[in-house]
Amino acid sequence: MEEAEDATASQSPPPQRRQLCTGCDRPLPVCLCRALPPTPLPTKTKILIIRHPHESRHKLNTTPLISKTLLNATTVSSRRLLRHHLPNEVPPAIYLFPPSPSAPAVALSQLESTNLLNYKTSPLLLIVxxxxxxxxxxMVSASEGVLKGLAQRVCLDGVDENAAGGSIYDNELVLRKEPFGGCVSTLEAVARCLGVIEPNGDEVQGVLIRVLREMVRLQAAFLKPSKPRPKMLKKTKHKQDSAWSVLLFSFFLL
Incomplete structure (x- = not known):
């Protein structure tokens, strides 16, 4: 009888994977085709996205949507920027990353005051x-040898490592917890940047943000409410508190 049950179990079909939409490559319940443009938008800016290999396995990674929305977006899977990732003749380039004491950055709102946005010479390369x-x-640290003298570091306005994470523009655009204020999704960062550097920036930014907003809206229906975890004391702190309790108890007994 047991052998028959084992044979039946072994013959049962494996669990089926979720069906993916052929248009946006996302599961059918969260299909984003309605938000994507009929054809990818052309931009004067060339976008090069260096995606960490771990991100390709993340379900909420937004980089694939950038490639489906923008014609001139290229994605490379790597842990750092290498010279062969770049074109032979590199145009004026910027890369998005918050400033550090050793590497200051130009705020996005101040970028127009530089000479980087001169489209009459050559298009701009945006590295993300x-x-x-x-x-x-x-990744940025490992790429500094290639970036030095090649690209200007640019950051979004409002980056604050002392503030809570999330979109600095719209809380409805947050997909997952960000470490601090100004750290937004890759799609939103590209959208905000193109909104400034593209001649028709408002239009391009609006399309990208619409895609992101729809993605967040669909994902919200599948989020489970989180329960706050009780704060756990460290073992050393717990031992100290226990020792003090014993000492006070002994004192009152005297």
Whole structure:
């Protein structure tokens, strides 16, 4: 009898994977085709996204949507920017990343005052690092040899490591917890940047933000309410508190 049950179990079909939309490559319940433009939008800016290999496995990664929305967006899977990722003749380039004491950055709102937005000479190259904050730091550090003298560091306005994470523009655009204020999704960062550097920036930014807003709206229906975890004391702190309790109890017994 047991052998028959084992044979039946072994013959049962494996669990089916979720069906993916052939248009946006996302599961059918969260299909984004209605928000995507009929054809990718052309931009004067060339966008190069260096995506950490771990991000390709993340379900909420927004980089694939950038490629489906923008014609001139290229994605490379790598842990750092290498010279062969760039064109032979590199145009004026910027890369998005918050400033550091050793590497200051031009705020996005101040970019128009520089000479980088002169489209009469050559188009601009926008380099973006797509990763978690920890991995992004490592990627930029490992890429400094290529970036030095090649690209200007630019940051979004409102970056604040002392503030809570989330979109600095619209809370409805937050897909997952960000480490601090100003750390937004890759799609939103590209959208905000193109909104400034593209001649028709408002239009391009509006299309990208519409895609992101629809993605967040659909994902929200599948989020489970989180329960706050009780704060756990460290073992050393717990031992100290226990020792004090015993000492006070002994004192009152005297």
């Amino acid at each position: 690092f797509d990763a978690t904050w920890k991995h992004a730091r490592e």
